[in-house]
Amino acid sequence: MALKVYADRMSQPSRAVLIFCKINGIKFKEILVDISKNQQFSPEYKAINPMHQVPAIVDGRFKLFESHAILIYICSAFPGVASHWYPSDVTKRAKIHSVLDWHHANLRRGSAGLVFNTVLAQLDSHQSYPQVVNQAEGILLRSLSKLENFWLKDGRFLVGGSQPSIADISLVCEIMQLELLSAKDRDQILSPFKKVAQWIEDTKIATAPHFDEVHGVLFRAQKRFRERMKTQSELKAKL
């Protein structure tokens, strides 16, 4: 029975797992858990992941959630994954754990927090507080600066790699979520970080054509979101 990947391509960790499986030629079945329809709260999915988040995997009778844990599991349990994704060398592996752990409270918190409390708050009409937005933006900018000046200082990829690891896929998929902001806001945030921009390109190339294919949903959402935001602004201007 093939690996099952429960995912919604609008979720950045879902995309990371899907791209990783595809680039490594792993046979899997993608099962959509549509967040926009609250399918992550269904009783069926609760039995897979009681935290109601995507992605999750089922491999035979083994269930697992949390995308970093999933990526490491696939590297370890599936033969044929090239070693650069998750090297067996203890120090190289430790550095990958370090950047993945750092990611949680920094880049992910800043990026996901900003998108959730700005564009998604506006579109879904949920409450958003200026101090929460400011805090998220501050965390995001500091995280991008650390990527530019520390994590990418020694190589094309994170922690000095000349080839990508699971950390590159995970963190680049996170940054791609900023595509949901207005083009102006996105550019203002990302434009100072030249190494980060090059690293995103390098990761896209290293995972082509799967990177663009898996991100197709995000770009279609971007178009839809920007049109809705424009309509909302025009309506406001008329009032």
Added chain:
Amino acid sequence: MALKVYADRMSQPSRAVLIFCKINGIKFKEILVDISKNQQFSPEYKAINPMHQVPAIVDGRFKLFESHAILIYICSAFPGVASHWYPSDVTKRAKIHSVLDWHHANLRRGSAGLVFNTVLAQLDSHQSYPQVVNQAEGILLRSLSKLENFWLKDGRFLVGGSQPSIADISLVCEIMQLELLSAKDRDQILSPFKKVAQWIEDTKIATAPHFDEVHGVLFRAQKRFRERMKTQSELKAKL
């Protein structure tokens, strides 16, 4: 040259690494990075950890930060660490990664967020917003509920273990930070979670006498903080 552990025992991930090294008989030198004196921002420490956080380790020429990455590195690089701390079995290891990853955005975020924005905000006179406090408390309570009903459902220790793993030390040290709240607030938060209370006790016993020894600083701070809070309340009442 012995392993160097840069730590402040007031920090929960610092305590986790110290307790872990002690219970496993690993020779190391503990180097205090006093957060109350902003020593994490010194140029010397920046060269160890540019993120200005504790703990960090230096093992020969190898530097590492992020406590989960450190715990895994020590399990992998130092002979003699019992296998239950970080089993080599791929599925058991994956479950430990899963709970450690979950920890970042859940228990840690809730617990650290609540302590920082209540008792530490009051003592340091830094700004705190009610919605931020409420959000942190909500995340903490949901996390404790998931510990009680999911992570501890199959055994005495996390993810069904009959012996502790690195995840137990990490998460229990996080919960211990709630000792800095008033006794009333701490009890109100923790008392509904009976399995969590038993698990904290079991982890203390499994890591005795190091658990209490390393937490000594926290308990002394608790006493000091509660006295200062009492004095502040009395002063307010007089105004």
